[in-house]
Structures are given as structure tokens and as C-alpha cells.
Amino acid sequence: MRLTETLYQDEDFTEVDLREQTLEGVTFQRCDFSGASLAGIVGNRVNFEQCQFTSAEMYGSVYTASAFTTCQFEYTPFHGARFNACRLTGSSFRHCRLLPITFLECDLTLTSFAGEKLAGTDLSGLRMREANLTGADLTGCDLRRTDLTGARTGGVILKHADLRGAVVGADLWTGAKAAGAHIDTEQAVYFAGAHGIVVGAPAE
Numbered sequence: 001m002r003l004t005e006t007l008y009q010d011e012d013f014t015e016v017d018l019r020e021q022t023l024e025g026v027t028f029q030r031c032d033f034s035g036a037s038l039a040g041i042v043g044n045r046v047n048f049e050q051c052q053f054t055s056a057e058m059y060g061s062v063y064t065a066s067a068f069t070t071c072q073f074e075y076t077p078f079h080g081a082r083f084n085a086c087r088l089t090g091s092s093f094r095h096c097r098l099l100p101i102t103f104l105e106c107d108l109t110l111t112s113f114a115g116e117k118l119a120g121t122d123l124s125g126l127r128m129r130e131a132n133l134t135g136a137d138l139t140g141c142d143l144r145r146t147d148l149t150g151a152r153t154g155g156v157i158l159k160h161a162d163l164r165g166a167v168v169g170a171d172l173w174t175g176a177k178a179a180g181a182h183i184d185t186e187q188a189v190y191f192a193g194a195h196g197i198v199v200g201a202p203a204e
Contacts, residue, residue: 019057059097114152124162148172163187170194 001016008028015035027047034054043063053073060080070090077097085105092112099117103126112132119139123146130150137157145165153168154175162182173194183191191197 119157 001018002021003018003023003026006026008026008031010029011031013031013033013036015037016033017037018041019037020040021042023041023043023046025045026043027049028051029049030051031048032052033056034052036053036056038053038061039057039059041058041061041063043061043066046063046066048066048068048071050069051071053071053076055075056073057077058073058081059077061078062082062084063086064084065086066083067087067089068091069087071088072092072094073096074094075096076093078101079097079099080101082102083104083106086103087107087109088111089107090110093116094112094114096116099119099121101118101121103121103123105125107127108131109127109129110131111128113136114132114134115136117137118141119137120141121138122142123138124142124144125146127147128151129147130152131148132152133148133156134152135155135157138161139157139159141158141161143158143161143163143166146163147167149167149169151169151172153172156172156176158176158178158181160180160182161178164182164184164187166187168187170193173191
């Protein structure tokens, strides 16, 4: 199937084969891509709004300056996919195969990776404000300079992750599993405070 329009609304693309196609300047609103073959797509300035991707194949795809707004990904394989300067605001990932995956200069505000495995992924410098990372496995992830303001982090695994320069809340240190994580001095103070530790010499 070849797409010829620039706007698709409420279309049924279930099990459609779009492998290896190039998409540019196309918008999809409330479209269903469940079971579709979308592997190897090259997408530039593509917008997906409130679309469903249950069991869609998206591995090896590359998207640049594109947006996935409030989309649902479930049982979706992404291994080898790359997102460059993309927005995934409000989208949700459940039971997806994400490794390896690349996010470069992306906005993941309000994106849910609850319970997902992203171990070893470079997430540095990303905007992940209010993201849902509950129970996610971020073991060994590079989170340097990442904005995690307001992120939900209960039970998140941050073992051996690098959080230096990341913007995090004090509550991260009460619910995260962070053995071996690399943090900076300011974060160490927050960690101490979250655990009732007094930093500094005792008052005389």
C-alpha cells in the first residue's frame, strides 16, 4: 500500500503493509495500525495523533522531527528504531520490545514507560517531565542532564545509571532502586534528605 494523502482521519490501517516506505509531512488522526507492518519506515515531519499500534511492527524505523501524541503502543517491537528530535507527548508503551532504541533530542513529557525495559539506553538530555517510569528498568541508562521534573518513579530500577546533572525530585530517592548509580553533589544532598540523613558538621 502506498499513501497518497497528507491527512488521514479515523482510518483503519490494521494489518496494512507499509514496510520500508518513506513518509513525509503526513498526519494521522485517530487511526488504527494494529498488526500493521511498519518496519523500516523513514518518516520526516510525520504526525500521529491518538493512534493505536497494538502488535504493530516498528523495528528499524527512523523518524525525524515527527510527533506521536497520545498514542498507544502495546506488544509493539521497536528494536533498532530511532527517533530524532521527536515528540511522544502523552503516549503509552506497554509490553513492548524496546531494546535497542535511540532517542535523540526528544520530548517524552507525560510518556509512560511503566514496567518497560530500557536498560542501557542513552536517555541523556531528554525532556521527560511527568513521565511515568513506575517499575521501569533503567539499569545502566545514561540520564545525564535529563529533565525528570514531576516524573513518577516508584519502584524504578536505576542501578548503575548515570544521573549527573539530571533534574530530579527528592521523592526519586525514596522509591527508586539505585545501587551503584552515579550522582552529583546536589543530588547526594537530596538523597540524604530523603533518608533523614543530616549533611554537615553537628551544631556546637
